[in-house]
Amino acid sequence: MNAKSSHPSHNLPSRRTLFTAWLVLMALTVGTMLAGHVTSTRSLGLLWTGGLLLISWAKARTILQVYLNLRAAPRGWQTGFNITLIMLLLLLLGLYAINALGLIPR
């Protein structure tokens, strides 16, 4: 038997799933534009920044699960990538919060 024939690489998403993922990603990008106030120069603040990074998580997860087809991999891999993503975004939010909450004396 060809080693690749039973490989999860052949468990490709359907066109419908790919299209739905594209629609979701486009909609989330509009969400990014709104949360990120693309036409404004004022500071976002902690709440909007949190929302912005939450949307970024949803987009990155959709790309991983559908386009990179991680949904075909064992649960452990999916959780591992998700945790890595969440840790990175929480680190960025935490660093931003240090300034937003005025925790650094100027």
Next chain:
Amino acid sequence: MKEDTGATSLDEGWGPLSQLPGNPMIWLLIISEIAVFGAGFAGFVISFLIDPQTFSHSQDTLNRLAGAINTQVLITSGFFAALAVKAESENRTARMRLWIAAAIALGLVFLGVKYVEYSAEIAHGHTIGTNNFYTLYYLLTGFHALHVVLGMVILAIVGWKHSLDNLETGAAFWHMVDLIWVILFPVVYLMR
């Protein structure tokens, strides 16, 4: 008895990585790129913490709308690359090449928008040496743009020397470029 043909499968010797879709090597690259860009993003936000005023004023000169448009361009390009893989899985070579060409064309659009952005910044005297914000902006977006160029070359190669494994691996690189951008855009262009 199983005959030893001397041929080595891509799946052999990769351990848990062989459970991931496509070539395990591309996943090693994806994990490495997440780590490298992740460190870059953390460095960017730390630099923002050190000098928030300079960062906010400098960031306001960026064309945020262009960044958002480029996000949609890359997402759509990724969709086309995924459709190319699907077409290859159905042995529809002509259609696969059409989707690959469309994905590459949108890669060119992305680079075109980036060129316009860079040109505007440079015209205003904002170069890589102006301050820490611009240094990190040019380094992070420039490094990402290099990945876009490399991704376009890879897509062209796998569209030419096509197999399902090649297409899946090439498209995975393209999706990784997309994945990095959806985090880079809010961090570099929007967080302030």
